[in-house]
Amino acid sequence: MTMLRKGPSPRLDARQAEICLGLWSTKQYDTFDIARMLKVGEDAVARTVQASRDVTRQMYAEMTA
Secondary structure, three states: OOOOOOOOOOOOOHHHHHHHHHHHHOOOOOHHHHHHHHOOOHHHHHHHHHHHHHHHHHHHHHHHO
């Protein structure tokens, strides 16, 4: 019997986030693959990728304003 987790997965630590974004940037892995490699929830990987995009977008907006 599989137990379902309630709520979001914990955040990635700094090292996991660095590895996650490095793997994501290769365009060879999706969030599911990265989550399996890091043994974390896919939602945590997706949140990390989205946060990186948001930070990049904000930095670009500030530089071009």
